[in-house]
Amino acid sequence: MFMPIEFRRHISFIATIALISTLSAALVGCSEEKSETSQIVRPVKVIEIAQADNVRQLSYSGAVRARTEMNLGFRVSGKLVERVVNVGDRVNVGDLLARVDPTDYELAVRSASANLDAAERQVETVELVRDRAKQLLARKFASQAQFDQAVLSYNQAVATRDAAKSALSQAQNQVVYTSLAADRPGIVTSINADVGQVLGSGTPVATVAVEGEKEVQVAVPETEISNFRAGLPVKVGIWSDAGLSLDGTVREVAGSADQQSRTFSVRVSLPNDPRVLLGMTATIEASAGNGASLVSVPLSALAEKDGYPIVWVVDRGTETVRSRPVTLADFTADGVRVTEGLNVGDLVVAAGTQFMTDDLKVIISSDTTHQAAAAAETVVR
CATH class of the missing domain: 2.40.420.20 (conserved putative lor/sdh protein from methanococcus maripaludis s2 fold)
Structure with a gap:
C-alpha cells in the first residue's frame, strides 16, 4: 500500500519517542535496583x-625472714681478737661468737681488787678508833664530840669499802663482756666485723636470726596500704616450690612510709613449715574491694x-x-x-x-x- 511521505515521517517520530521512553524506564529501573543492591x-x-x-587480687613479693633478728655486739669497746662463727652457722644459747682483747679489763679488775683491800683495812682501822672512843666516853676521858667524830670516820670508811666492792664487780663484768655469746638459738645471717678491727661498744658484730616463727616482709605502695590491716588473712606462695601454698596472716603494718621508697612495710606471719627457709622469695596475695x-x-x-x-x-x-x-x-x-x-x-x-x-x-x-x-x-x- 502506498503511504504519503509526511505520514511515514510522523510514524517514525512516534516510534522513536516510544523507544526513548522505554529505554529511560529501563535505565531508571536498573538504577533503582542497583541502589537497592549496593547497600553495605x-x-x-x-x-x-x-x-x-x-574484688581485686593484690600480689606483692618479698623475702622470708625470721620474726626476730638480733644484731649482736660487745658491751665494751676493744680490738677484736677472735671470731669463731661464720654466716650460716647454727648457734645455741651460750655459744661463743667472738672476743675482744681483755687485757685492759683484767688490769682494771686487779686495780679494783687492790682498792677494795685498802678500803677494808681502812674500815678495820677506824673501827678500832671508834671502839676506843666509845670506851673513853664511858669513863669520861673523852668528849661526845670526839666520839661522834670517830663514828663519822667509821661510816665514811664503810661507804668507801662498799664503793670499792661495786667497782670490783663492775670491772669483773667488763672482763665477761669481752666475750660475745648467743643468748638465744638461731642461725648467723651476717658478719659485720673481723679480727683486728677496733670496735666501739654496741657495734654490730654478727646478726642472728632467732629460731621459731618466720615471716614475709613486703613493701606496699601508699595507694594500696589501706587494704592491709593486722590480722588480715593472705595466701603465701614460695617461688622455689610452685606447689607450696601457705595461709599467712598480716602481723604488722608500718605506721609511716619509708623515706626512700615511699612504701609501707607489711609483715606477714607464716605457719611453721620445714620447707620454708630463710631468704626464700615469697609472694603474698590479698583480696581488696574495688573502688569505681x-x-x-x-x-x-x-x-x-x-x-x-x-x-x-x-x-x-x-x-x-x-x-x-x-x-x-x-x-x-x-x-x-x-x-x-x-x-x-x-x-x-x-x-x-x-x-x-x-x-x-x-x-x-x-x-x-x-x-x-x-x-x-x-x-x-
Missing part, C-alpha cells in the same frame, strides 16, 4: 561488656571523633552501629580502661573501627567475646 552490610567482631567482679568499676576494652576498639575518644556500639534491635563518647582512665598491657560511657551488656566493635559510620548495617560475628571490668585484674608488685 559489614560483618563485625564485637565484645560484650560483662558484669565486673567486686573500670571497663577494659581492646585498644583496637578505640576510635576518635571530633578530637574525642569514642567506641562503636551495636544496636541489637536494628543491627546498626552508633558512636558513643567514652572517658578513659589509663592504658594497660591488654588495652584501655574506660570509666564512663559503657554499660553491662553493651556490644562494642572490637576491630575495623575505621570502616564504621553511624547507622551502618552490620552482621555480628558468632565468636563474641565477654569482656569484664578491669577492676577484677590482679595488681602485681
Whole structure:
C-alpha cells in the first residue's frame, strides 16, 4: 500500500519517542535496583561488656625472714681478737661468737681488787678508833664530840669499802663482756666485723636470726596500704616450690612510709613449715574491694571523633552501629580502661573501627567475646 511521505515521517517520530521512553524506564529501573543492591552490610567482631567482679587480687613479693633478728655486739669497746662463727652457722644459747682483747679489763679488775683491800683495812682501822672512843666516853676521858667524830670516820670508811666492792664487780663484768655469746638459738645471717678491727661498744658484730616463727616482709605502695590491716588473712606462695601454698596472716603494718621508697612495710606471719627457709622469695596475695568499676576494652576498639575518644556500639534491635563518647582512665598491657560511657551488656566493635559510620548495617560475628571490668585484674608488685 502506498503511504504519503509526511505520514511515514510522523510514524517514525512516534516510534522513536516510544523507544526513548522505554529505554529511560529501563535505565531508571536498573538504577533503582542497583541502589537497592549496593547497600553495605559489614560483618563485625564485637565484645560484650560483662558484669565486673567486686574484688581485686593484690600480689606483692618479698623475702622470708625470721620474726626476730638480733644484731649482736660487745658491751665494751676493744680490738677484736677472735671470731669463731661464720654466716650460716647454727648457734645455741651460750655459744661463743667472738672476743675482744681483755687485757685492759683484767688490769682494771686487779686495780679494783687492790682498792677494795685498802678500803677494808681502812674500815678495820677506824673501827678500832671508834671502839676506843666509845670506851673513853664511858669513863669520861673523852668528849661526845670526839666520839661522834670517830663514828663519822667509821661510816665514811664503810661507804668507801662498799664503793670499792661495786667497782670490783663492775670491772669483773667488763672482763665477761669481752666475750660475745648467743643468748638465744638461731642461725648467723651476717658478719659485720673481723679480727683486728677496733670496735666501739654496741657495734654490730654478727646478726642472728632467732629460731621459731618466720615471716614475709613486703613493701606496699601508699595507694594500696589501706587494704592491709593486722590480722588480715593472705595466701603465701614460695617461688622455689610452685606447689607450696601457705595461709599467712598480716602481723604488722608500718605506721609511716619509708623515706626512700615511699612504701609501707607489711609483715606477714607464716605457719611453721620445714620447707620454708630463710631468704626464700615469697609472694603474698590479698583480696581488696574495688573502688569505681573500670571497663577494659581492646585498644583496637578505640576510635576518635571530633578530637574525642569514642567506641562503636551495636544496636541489637536494628543491627546498626552508633558512636558513643567514652572517658578513659589509663592504658594497660591488654588495652584501655574506660570509666564512663559503657554499660553491662553493651556490644562494642572490637576491630575495623575505621570502616564504621553511624547507622551502618552490620552482621555480628558468632565468636563474641565477654569482656569484664578491669577492676577484677590482679595488681602485681
